[in-house]
Amino acid sequence: MILVFGQTGQVARELARVLPGARFLGRAEADLTDPDACAGAITALRPDAVINAAAYTAVDKAETEEALATRINAEAPGAMARACAALGLPMVHVSTDYVFDGSGDRPFGPDAPTAPLGAYGRGKLAGEQALRGSGATHAILRTSWVFSAHGSNFVKTMLRLSETRDSLNVVADQIGGPTPARAIAEACAHIAEALTRDPALSGTYHFSGAPDVSWADFARAIFAAAGRRTRVQDIPAADYPTPARRPANSRLDCSGLDRLGLSRPDWKAGLSAVLQELEIA
Secondary structure, eight states: OEEEEOSSSHHHHHHHHHOTTSEEEOTTTOOTTOHHHHHHHHHHHOOSEEEEOOOOOOTTGGGTOHHHHHIIIIIHHHHHHHHHHHHTOOEEEEEEGGGSOOOSSSOBOTTSOOOOSSHHHHHHHHHHHHHHHTTOOEEEEEEOSEEOSSSSOHHHHHHHHHTTOSEEEEEOSOEEOOEEHHHHHHHHHHHHHHHHHOGGGOEEEEOOOBSOEEHHHHHHHHHHHHTOOOEEEEEOGGGSOOSSOOOSEEOBOOGGGGGGTOOOOBHHHHHHHHHHHTTOO
16 A cells, blocks of 8 residues: 555545545645644554645745755655655655755756755755665655645646736746656656565655746647637746746756656646646647
8 A cells, every 4th residue: 555645635635636545634634734643643544655735835925934844845745755664664755946046058867966946945955864864775756846636736826817918927037857657656656665675765756847938938838739829928937926936947857757758748738637637629
């Protein structure tokens, strides 16, 4: 049995489809603000593997709630990992491109220097460090620009705005790989099984959709696929200030996925599937 932390988030909801026999723990059963309770759930249930798909993801709000974000994104995963280490269980943990500063224009490799720009990234990086230091067999899966038919994400926001807007200003100087939550879920399930067979596969991996694109060009692709006529006006990130700074370069070097028998997902195919689920295309 695979134990999944998370129930309502984008990746967790897709994991429920990919792993119908898994045990899912939502906030009522395992509140990530109580790391000891999360560790206790692993000890009590003794699963074959653990996937942590739960996180504090309110990037801007984290700037004023850093202690809470860090407890959820760092202390809780650390406690989970130590419980996994004690039982000899593998753990898969979803992380983010926000651990990098977004400088330059080359893809960041898994071993590239980290330098988070804000509270969210600092907490996620601390979670990675706790996982590595636990001694558990593990995989850290860094991803970016997650979208699905569920929850709040860029695709759904663009579709909503296009219902009442003829034109939208969208940031064009931030580049990254949009990643379907379904593909992340499938990768997590695959990695959990792989780690069970071969603990030597432990490590940090990058998993983002291909090809890399700007937010503005991603918006154009969304409107084209959905048959919307909303025009996109390119703007610099400086014209759209947010409480938390975003990386300008979110490109991830995903070549290490070869070790796992995985490859970058095609976000255009993922977008088509999401639009079909939303009954838009």
